[in-house]
Amino acid sequence: MPIEVTARHMSATSEIQEYAKDKAGELLEVYPRIENIHVILNVERHLSIAETVIQAPNHVKVEAVGSSDDMMASIDMAVDKAEKQLRKILDKVHDHKPDMKRVEASRIKGE
Secondary structure, three states: OOEEEEEEOOOOOHHHHHHHHHHHHHHHHHOOOOOEEEEEEEEEOOEEEEEEEEEEOOOEEEEEEEEEOOHHHHHHHHHHHHHHHHHHHHHHHOOOOOOHHHHHHHHHHHO
């Protein structure tokens, strides 16, 4: 489960790289089946952009982008967006069992 940090059009300090790895590591704790996380840091004029690309089993690929004036705030935004997307996908995958009340009601009507 490697975490990669790439800097485009800038030289990322070790502090920013460690911060991005720590935030991505939090996602690994919550979702242990993640195969790969790639954090891409970019600067365009005065705007700092952080993009996260997460790959998981069963062809799950999540991409999220956060942008602000501060790079660390951008990383926070991108990781939060990715976490919301992973939660939504995880909720869709889970098999939710029907309520017992509905099952019993259908049995009574059927008899």
